[in-house]
Amino acid sequence: MAAEGIVRNLKPLEILTEEQVERIHRGALDVLEVTGVKVESEKARKIYEKGGCIVDHDDERVRFPPGLVEQSIRQCPTSFHMKALDRKNDLILGGTTTYFALFPGLRIADLDTWEVRQPTVQENHDANKIADGLENILASPSYTPYTDMVDVPPAMLLPVSTWSRLKYFSKISRVGTTMSSHIFEIQMAQALGVDIYGAMEAPPPLSWNEDATDCAIACAEAGFPVEPGTGGSMGATHPATLAGALVIGMAEVMSGVVLVQLVNPGNPVIVNCFPPPINMRSGHPAFGSISISLFQVAWNQIWRTRYGIPIMNGGSGPSSAKKIDFQVGYEKSVGAMLSAMSGANMINHCGGLMGELSYHPALSVLDNDAVGNIKRFLEGVKVNEDTLAIDLINDTGPIPGFFLNKQHTRDWWQQEQFTPLVSDQSTYPEWLEKGKKSSLDLARERADALLESWESKLSPGQEVEIDKILDDCRAWYKKKDLI
Amino acid sequence: MNHLEELGKAIRAYDTEGAGSSAQAAMEDGVDPLEGLDVVAGVMKEIGDGFESKELWLFDLIGAADAAKAALLVIEAKVLETGSQPDHLGTVVLGTVFGDMHNIGKTMVGALLTASGFRVVDLGTNVTSAEFIQAAKDNNADIVALSALLTTTAVAQAKVIETLEEEGMRDHVKVMVGGGAITAEFAEMIGADGYRATAFEAVGLASELVGE
Ligand code: B12
Numbered sequence: 001m002a003a004e005g006i007v008r009n010l011k012p013l014e015i016l017t018e019e020q021v022e023r024i025h026r027g028a029l030d031v032l033e034v035t036g037v038k039v040e041s042e043k044a045r046k047i048y049e050k051g052g053c054i055v056d057h058d059d060e061r062v063r064f065p066p067g068l069v070e071q072s073i074r075q076c077p078t079s080f081h082m083k084a085l086d087r088k089n090d091l092i093l094g095g096t097t098t099y100f101a102l103f104p105g106l107r108i109a110d111l112d113t114w115e116v117r118q119p120t121v122q123e124n125h126d127a128n129k130i131a132d133g134l135e136n137i138l139a140s141p142s143y144t145p146y147t148d149m150v151d152v153p154p155a156m157l158l159p160v161s162t163w164s165r166l167k168y169f170s171k172i173s174r175v176g177t178t179m180s181s182h183i184f185e186i187q188m189a190q191a192l193g194v195d196i197y198g199a200m201e202a203p204p205p206l207s208w209n210e211d212a213t214d215c216a217i218a219c220a221e222a223g224f225p226v227e228p229g230t231g232g233s234m235g236a237t238h239p240a241t242l243a244g245a246l247v248i249g250m251a252e253v254m255s256g257v258v259l260v261q262l263v264n265p266g267n268p269v270i271v272n273c274f275p276p277p278i279n280m281r282s283g284h285p286a287f288g289s290i291s292i293s294l295f296q297v298a299w300n301q302i303w304r305t306r307y308g309i310p311i312m313n314g315g316s317g318p319s320s321a322k323k324i325d326f327q328v329g330y331e332k333s334v335g336a337m338l339s340a341m342s343g344a345n346m347i348n349h350c351g352g353l354m355g356e357l358s359y360h361p362a363l364s365v366l367d368n369d370a371v372g373n374i375k376r377f378l379e380g381v382k383v384n385e386d387t388l389a390i391d392l393i394n395d396t397g398p399i400p401g402f403f404l405n406k407q408h409t410r411d412w413w414q415q416e417q418f419t420p421l422v423s424d425q426s427t428y429p430e431w432l433e434k435g436k437k438s439s440l441d442l443a444r445e446r447a448d449a450l451l452e453s454w455e456s457k458l459s460p461g462q463e464v465e466i467d468k469i470l471d472d473c474r475a476w477y478k479k480k481d482l483i
Numbered sequence: 484m485n486h487l488e489e490l491g492k493a494i495r496a497y498d499t500e501g502a503g504s505s506a507q508a509a510m511e512d513g514v515d516p517l518e519g520l521d522v523v524a525g526v527m528k529e530i531g532d533g534f535e536s537k538e539l540w541l542f543d544l545i546g547a548a549d550a551a552k553a554a555l556l557v558i559e560a561k562v563l564e565t566g567s568q569p570d571h572l573g574t575v576v577l578g579t580v581f582g583d584m585h586n587i588g589k590t591m592v593g594a595l596l597t598a599s600g601f602r603v604v605d606l607g608t609n610v611t612s613a614e615f616i617q618a619a620k621d622n623n624a625d626i627v628a629l630s631a632l633l634t635t636t637a638v639a640q641a642k643v644i645e646t647l648e649e650e651g652m653r654d655h656v657k658v659m660v661g662g663g664a665i666t667a668e669f670a671e672m673i674g675a676d677g678y679r680a681t682a683f684e685a686v687g688l689a690s691e692l693v694g695e
Contacts, residue, residue: 106663
């Protein structure tokens, strides 16, 4: 059993020639062989060394024989199953299926002033509950929905976030990591008997910090999937050119894949890279830029055609907009559509605003609808005897022929046509009568209703268990003087 | 063209090597190092102004700051040798705190401070409090500037301030903090001397802190 997801029935969108794919791919292997990556953790360097990499411990540098890189990637499963708390939300990652996930935001956006503030832990729980009810959202990254919460000691933010997700969001979740928080986050998932995937997030260019490799090693040892991902900015920590950003992003992520495969051969992996260009005035990431989509589409094509292992897109979800307005709608939807059309298997997308700095559940409801549209598009055009409807057309003929009264219409309507849940589809008189509601108003109403109807999928015993692991984590940080 | 003119030209062309070598040539020619510092400061101010007025881009600012740094390395060595008194605004030891690898904002702060006439010692990312303290001592710093994008590593900043206190350096070393995760309240809580939200404002704050 697994969640339905989006099954792509179209040829994937491709924007590179085969030769271009080859040049980028070879470029990445070249960079890994000549320059390699900087690996902060000695433990990780030793694993690389034992596996056949050339390691300079003084310089913290690891260089890769191209054969080892290719062999490691070939060892990754082309698809894998992940077990969710609510088994109808299990995922099978890979192939032609796409799932959408949430996208994080540091704080909560106020829908009246559009300023941000720290949410409470309860608001974080509530945002999870709302997302739990959204049919097109099937996973969540770490430090999501919110990263920052009132009255949570800084060191506890990531573990509290995962604890909240595991309690109130019965779908697949990611382990985040700072200061070894992954240790406890993994324990929580194990206590619930669910799968969780590990964030191995690199600080580019060409570097892995200790937390990232520690988290990857621990997840691979536990047999959990790992997401090697790098978050460069084109023009700052990645080259300004798309081809250059692809070469370095490929190299970074490939080096992560190698580590995972050396720790646990055959361990599932999903590859992610999400470099927005930098805003060349403010230095902030220019989320929502169309060049991110060029990057993601090319990324998807290279990984899909060269290796066929599961691919994640983390770059097409965020927008730079501060309000839930026209800009957020087009930036997010254009990006998500292009990512989905080009074969991403998981797209981090829903709820996040202001380039990772804010989130609102009402936006997750709106994004969920946008994903519904994308889903319908990707399912494509079904062509068979019945859908062609040639006999029906001949029988019905010209005016006064009519299709509204036909059984065929009743049979096919729901399968062929997508009806959005919260977009404003009312007639003008209806709209006037119902108080001139915008799609955002409707989304807020749906969010409230979802919150109201949410039900826990945890048994009381399970709840106690993960509460205890959170307490252990708190005690551990206290002992380390980090709280 | 004399060596100082070449130096100015090299910085304007974001030519790190050229800036270093023309500074070297100028010093070898016996040019007063303080004059060299003036040229660097003048050109960097021009670039900083251009960036602020949006004629120039961030890559111009960072490119020029890198070239200036190469020249300053040579010129400052000469200053030390001759014992003359440079009139830069002050020395700032800058870095992203321990546990935090975010690099971009910190680098911008460094470039704008350099452009405004501060001497900047950039320690990079993931800098421990011991490294901050050592660099502050070695460089006789006026300011320690901490960048932090993660709230999770907040303790790392409090620790730098604590260590400065333990070492008896807190009276003469000011601490400014910034970065995505930091707020004015947080800065106050950990006992920093100031916080600003952008790299431009960081320059104003640094000037205030050194009493300019
Ligand atoms: C790019 C990025 C990354 C990249 C960093 C690449 C690099 N080499 O720099 C990567 C992918 C590696 C990364 C990793 C992580 N990140 Co990150 N990242 C970001 C992101 C998207 C942009 C940061 C940035 O560069 N901003 C642009 C610069 C210009 O802004 P700035 O640094 O704030 O600087 C400006 C001012 O603050 C000021 N300033 C800066 N420093 C100073 C210093 C002084 C003294 C003064 C006065 C002013 C000042 O001047 C600058 C210009 O005006 C932000 C979200 C966002 N949109 O901001 C998240 C964000 C910072 N990351 C976050 C997190 C959680 C992480 C991870 C822990 C994720 C994980 N793996 O689990 C890791 C941590 C890794 C580590 N140990 O450091 C969170 C932090 C939340 C929190 N408060 O703790 C954020 C806010 C995202 C979120 N959803 O909440 N990240």
